[in-house]
Amino acid sequence: DQLMFYKEDKHGQVLQEGINEAGGLCDWIAAGTAYSTHNVPMIPFFIYYSMFGFQRVGDLIWAAADQRTRGFLMGGTAGRTTLNGEGLQHEDGHSHLMSATVPNCVSYDPTYAYEVAVIIQDGLHRMYVEQEDVFYYITVMNENYSHPAMPKGIELDILKGMYKFKEGTANKAPRVQLLGSGTIFREVEFAAELLKNDWGVEADLWSCPSFTELARDGQSCERWNRLHPTEPAKQSHVASCLGNAVGPIIAATDYTRAFAEQIRAYITAPYTVLGTDGFGRSDTRENLRRFFEVDRYHVTIAALKSLADLGQFDAAKVEVAIAKYGISTEAKAPWLI
Template sequence: AKNFGIPLPDEAIKNAEFYKPVENSEEITYLKARREALGGQIPERKNSCAKLSPPPLTSFASLTNGSGTRTQSTTMSLVRILSILLRDKSLNKYIVPIVPDEARTFGLEALFKIAGIFSLQGQRYTPVDADTLVEYREAEDGQILQEGICETGALASFLAAGTAYSIHNLPMIPFYFFYSIFGFQRVGDMIWTCGDMLCRGFLIGGTAGRTTLNGEGIQHQDGHSQVVANTYPNLKSYDPAFAYELVVIVREGIRRMYELQENIFYYITAYNENYVMPALPGKNNIHNEILAGAYLLASTKSQKNSQLHLLGSGSIMQQVLEAQERMEAMGYQVSIWSITSYNELYREAEQCERENRLHPLKKARVPYVKKLFDKTSGVYVAVSDYMKALPNSIATWMPEHYTVLGTDGYGLSESRPELRDFFEINPDYICHAALVGLFRNGSINRKELQQQLATLDIDAEKTDPTLR
């Protein structure tokens, strides 16, 4: 203290006491002036950022009108949504596509010509694909951020872009595409930082699903990111099956984050399995139902008359639809429910439980998921490419005879049919679960159960997937 000229008595120095300059000293005056210049004693986030609105629904007609006979994946549907946003005059300069590596894996090469890959030095070489229609293109004014094989770097870019609304008054809209298993599992702490710093944007878990990303085994097959996503309080997570669901979710995300300026961000899982995309249903309130987490997709006759209710999401919806055909061929009436977000259903139901507990004398608030199935009866089977814990999260509010099929266990390097048989989520196992449910609720007898189970390719003695 004496060496630095700090005016402390010898006894205070021996006791290692702190020194506080007097109130009108040069040091205190300087510190207070700096704190005032920084906005005062209490930190305050000031937001004077311009508001942005999503493009009209008509801009996405190529996706909401269905794909006809052409097949496509939800990953490619998202790339097409991004392409439309990059061409939108009011939004294009704010869109920030981010990928850590393998842009072509996610179909992002379609954006090379539109946006280009950002490089401070531009492109100083001729790429090996220079003679193709979608050649690799780097540019000083490129918009795509390709960070190499570095999830931490890509997440840092997402965080920088997603908080630019507060720091630089720029409403940047980042879309970070990555292998879904390499998100929460690898950089979960950085995603938590995004939530803590009120980051905005879209995290896209591409090549999602334990059985949909086939042939890559334990390292890549994700069956739990949606489960982990529910632990992030201001993260909205969705697992859509169809292109029109993606359009509704992305438009709402832009509206809430950049028009209403809400401090939330989104996680959307997308798959690389191709199938026909249907058109957006014309029924009333379909947009709100998609965003709430579930809606009735189809019924043999009506939901009221259905004996079976099959719940599907993501690419596994195709397995559910095939099971529906088989059960209808057996003479049963079936309703199909598209579950866009088990996490949204769970959170809203828990909010209702909390409100009812704190206000016991008021009329009880009924959770959306409970109202959804209020006028139905029969057997309910939920099927997911994620762990059973995900659809089981809403079990408290579902009717009885609710069965869950999921992908608990490690992945395998096999084909999709083999994987779905291994994890017991293919049409045979879906029909099996439905028939067992019908037997248990008394709708069919022992003989009918045995006869109908005999038509299914089921190995009842196979090893539990979680033990292999």
């Protein structure tokens, strides 16, 4: 007879803490450490606005890491442009930079449902079967779009942080490599269509659920190679994916440029990163992505300019593309506004 009530159940519990991120995080820590303090393994999911996690209760998350908490932090309505209309306070473009500083935090910014499923299954296995002292941070969105079936055999590459989503047509046309994560990977997909249909440029698409895990893998390989100078060198996952790829590489995410910049050291081709540097704003998703220069049109321009720098595309046509897509060349940089 009550609108809301509390009930304990052997199959699980739902705690509604209201607007109280600190209280919710403390509940999550209590449940995530119950395997040690009470010998009762629990699987806590803390679901919240992503901006109000590492931004607001980051010190508690650091404490959770120190206490070897196990569980899942689910950063909802994540990214600088997915939560349209709620402006500076709510729009998160940097939580993945913060999560990268926590050594035992495994973080992902997936685009599709099958990526989320693979990541959560891996987390359950690592934390509750292998008994690893890690926890997962997964950013999820509230944007509606179609989710394709999972390509066969890509589970391990999803977990490593990068897999080939779609290969461009094999021909002699100029080619680029397009990388993205979260909802902005959808803009990257549309950019591939613009490149092909408007400019005759082919694109290979790479979904990158975790630039952070890619960077950690690269660092591990670099360290191992440094300490084993006479043994065959290990290759990072980024290098194994892109080492033989043709053309320049463009990455776009809903986070500041520093997020995707983490993998630059493991890339040999020209690498351009687009991100949402600056304060959040209240507007539509379409306008926000144009403002922060991470929409399909800016990805397309970045790709064409990179090809022009390599002498594979006419620079004058890049100017034509800028005009065609209505991009202002004199607009202030988003991070200066």
